Amino acid sequence: MVEAKNLCMKYGKGKQMALDDVNFFIDRGEFVFFVGSSGAGKSTLLKLIIRELKPSKGALKVFNRDVSRLPRHRLPYLRRNIGMVFQDFRLMEERTVYDNVAFAMIVIGSSRREIRRRVPHVLNLVGLQDKAKAKITDLSGGEQQRAGLARAIANRPAMIIADEPTGNLDPGTALDIMNLLRSINLRGTTVLVATHNREIVDHFKKRVLYLENGKLVGDEQKGIYTNVH
Amino acid sequence: MVEAKNLCMKYGKGKQMALDDVNFFIDRGEFVFFVGSSGAGKSTLLKLIIRELKPSKGALKVFNRDVSRLPRHRLPYLRRNIGMVFQDFRLMEERTVYDNVAFAMIVIGSSRREIRRRVPHVLNLVGLQDKAKAKITDLSGGEQQRAGLARAIANRPAMIIADEPTGNLDPGTALDIMNLLRSINLRGTTVLVATHNREIVDHFKKRVLYLENGKLVGDEQKGIYTNVH
Amino acid sequence: MFISGFIYILGETFKGLYRNRWMCITSTGVVMVTLLMLGLFMVVNLNVRHITETVKEQVEMVVYIEEDADRATLEELGSLIANHREVARVEYVSSEEHMGRLRQQLGGVLEGYDTDLDNPLLASFEVSTEYPEAVVRLADEFETYPGVSAVFYGQGYVENLFEVTRVVQIVGLALMAGLATTAVFLISHTIKLTVMMRKKEITIMKYVGATNWFIRWPFLMEGLLMGFVGAVLPLAIVHYLYRISVEWVAVNELMFINLLPLETVMAELSLYLIPLGIGLGILGSMFSMGRFLRV
């Protein structure tokens, strides 16, 4: 599903590598945590997967295609197969929660009936059923984060990528959300989560990739957060 | 320092109360955690204190002044005595980390020498000494959060308010940051922190105010996070 | 895809206009004001052209015939002039008619002076040319014809008139070109800023997997509507103002100000302003999106 070979990323003309010779292979249907301290390169890695960024060196295959070679007009189709929760949410702020989720479905050409059925369902899954008509700017931090998750899962993508999806959630809600991702994963969806939430990582006992200063310093099945620290 | 009397907050014409008859008193030099699930009203309460919002009912005294009666031209002086870390960071994105922190000091009229001395110092405290010249948009999520904290403490304010200051930080960095806030608190600064970080709350054993659906449902000295859940 | 996509685009167009109504209104305002300016100026310019052309058309030339020219020469000269390619009209004026006109002009001054006996005035052909500018050239040509004593067309004065009208028309055209360029610049700049405001929205759409055209369509429609409204309203205003002007000129019997008819002016204006407004609206929103679509 996702395969990195000698993947390197350097921003601009700075000398520091955000990602330094990273190699890994993630299979279809896996559930993987990316952990590492602040600035380790987790978001950079996830942004490379959806081709928000282009790697400076090395190869990155997503769905068996080298994303750095993907022509620009194919990008939308790559992204439609990936549901992404961004660390900074990236919701259309002047629109309602409903509109934000519906937009992702309109983009892939869902029918109006399908949208009217599916959007309330996913909002219910993340606990935002009462906030459907609220503008994004009128939501609390955690509510925005969950709206982002609702958008990511709306299209039943082949892969879900979540960057710090519980940073603004209380432990209870966070666990609910992660359980939701696990149940989606159990139905065959690949799930990649970058997180700092030790409780969550330790509780789920899934594969963990450890990043440190842009280097991949560990890759464990049933890993726990505290391994590195 | 901060005193709420029958404090109510309702957004727009919605029927739901974001804060519902909240009463508490926080003394000078206290260290207080605000906890509660997503959407409980924590950010709303903190925003009321810096008068980003006006309460719909009740009184809120900050520094012994009723903030809802504060004339607009006095607002800057209220805010200069409060260092605030926002949940959505609110950094000037096109500027460097250094400029963002320096701006807060220029505003209160610090001398250029003072600024040149102090800014590197606080950046060092939050671990951003290497990122001083980086634009905010070029920072990772956790780095932005720490930049916000650096700005908040730069002026040695009488009170520091931090809304979810560790949501994007790994447990190690989060603990460092909270230790920093505690040491500042030990020197007499009042510190209010809204957080979901159970580890942190449990570890610090400070006063905890529990919010639930806009209501204050608990207020414990040496509280722990799990009290409510 | 098609149905929900199409409904989406229509819906988004109007939602977008509503959500950003303040911005859209002022931007449409800029389009309107600029095109109104351009329109008013075009009206003035069209009429100035028209008036100068009218003035020039009044230029005539008088071919004086030699006193001793015989009948054959006269007739040959007459047909030579009348059949000339560039001559529109010819009229023969005898020396008696000339004297009659002079008497009329001078009133009582020539009383008691028997002009029938000794008329010093020459007979002439009064010639109108197809194009006013041809007068100067034709005068030179006719002067060489047999039987011609002299040709007058207001030498000096007419050349000056031609020069003035030429200058007036060139200045008018230059100002018009400048104004049109300005309009294009102002409108596209405004739409660019309007789109830039929504830059974040556009990039987010891209990250969710929207194709460029899917994002563009609502913006194009918005641009089209803004451009259309921004062009039609000035037309209406110009129509109103011009009708009033024409009526005012008629009422005040300023016959010497010969305004073009309302329909001609409006037809000409619509021909330029509506495509300009719509084209700029569409192109403006399309090009200014470019940068944000490359993510």
Added chain:
Amino acid sequence: MFISGFIYILGETFKGLYRNRWMCITSTGVVMVTLLMLGLFMVVNLNVRHITETVKEQVEMVVYIEEDADRATLEELGSLIANHREVARVEYVSSEEHMGRLRQQLGGVLEGYDTDLDNPLLASFEVSTEYPEAVVRLADEFETYPGVSAVFYGQGYVENLFEVTRVVQIVGLALMAGLATTAVFLISHTIKLTVMMRKKEITIMKYVGATNWFIRWPFLMEGLLMGFVGAVLPLAIVHYLYRISVEWVAVNELMFINLLPLETVMAELSLYLIPLGIGLGILGSMFSMGRFLRV
């Protein structure tokens, strides 16, 4: 506060201009283009006014004196006219002089006609008035004076001339007012959009405890610079173009196009454009910030 604050403001002004250089450049462009338009139009308008005034100043009136008026009446009439408040110049033209002029005009026609014996022409005063428009009224007044036979000033033609010049000047003023309003709207709209782009920055400053004036100053300075540059450059361009025009008119000896001197025009223009540019720059950025400062 003062020193670091002042240095901060200066620094911020230039940093802000640099950081938002693309936006500032195009916005300054809008100011420039709009003021250039206004400037060019003002030049044209000033000259049209000047030319029409020149034309009007050539209007004179001729007061014909009754044939049987005696010397006393004549002298009294002369001093009455000469001392009239609105009369600028008077010249007495005897009937002999009139006949001399007529002979010159008609050439050989009056040969053999002994005008010294029986001169039908009247003596007259040729009067220039202080204001051309006074001619009509003065003519009516002078006609009632003793010894006056008739007053001519090109009745009909002169009224038309006045009407035309009035219309031309009113249309010019109206277009100018419209253009100025447009300029104000366009520039303030552009600056508003420019400031709106930085709305987030402004509100953040407020949350850190900056006073409104502290935030405003760099924006005001930016607006001032944008307005100043946007006004001075058009002035330079107009100066260049106008100098060329004046030279061209001189070379082509279009003496009848009587252009105003370069200095007069530039002085007039600077008087309006520079304050307009700077004022709009400052006011534009100040007012458009208002909404964001209320947090």
